[in-house]
Amino acid sequence: MSDLNTQLRDAVKAAMRAGDKPRLATLRMVSAAIKQKEVDERRSLEDADVLAILDKMVKQRRESVEQYEAAGRAELVATERAEIEIIDEFLPQALTEAEIDEQVTAAIRETGAESVRDMGRVMALLKPQMQGRADMSAVSARVKQQLG
Template identity: 40%
Template sequence: MVLKDQLTADMKEAMKAKDKERLSVVRMLKASVQNEEIKLGHELTDEEALTLLSRELKQRKDSYEEFKSAGREDLLAPLEKEICIVQTYLPEPLTTEELTSIITETISEVQAEQMSDFGKVMGAVMPKVKGRADGKEIQAIVKQQLQK
């Protein structure tokens, strides 16, 4: 499994560089991968690893928003660094134009015409953009496209 090997190599590199922040995040990610493998009973596929990394990133982004709204400025900087480190393991995010193009194409594929088709469109779009776009952004674009 490529991700697990990459995490191990990055962990060793962070230890040698004495980069405690990076080491901590990489260890958390590695532990998450191992826990997921135990839970599933097999090594993670690339798609499962991508799902796991997306979930880890989302948790950190949600925490960032919570801390920001609670006025906990002291916790924002370390969390920003964690988010950056987790993002290095994810594929390059799609631009808004690329995402809009994929959504428009999917809407025509599933023959969606109104807001009642929202779930059908989301179900078809999500596997295509897994790990490369934020769900909230996808949701907003789909709603915008279906309201035309």
């Protein structure tokens, strides 16, 4: 079992003891998504897999926040933002803009990429390093910008 999975289980237990129902509901939702992925793939997930799930969940919630704000649904925006905060606790510290640019430049140099056609190789190198620490669509845009 991964360290992140263990941390999540411990957080669920702590939330149950504290009677923190909103936190408990979010943590159970995360645990259910992880368990579903384990069942689907018939294997225990590694930390990288759990990070990918958490990253995806945060991204979904950010998209929901945008849609709820556009619809004027402040109560739903608050709920989604609270869930993002809870999930973010289990993600590694986010990279700064400068760190992202530095890693993108290093990856381009390392792969010898010269044009946008080489973008796949650069992203394949960056994804394991940045998963859960940066918005991969923004990283992709930066790679495209530097190559183009």
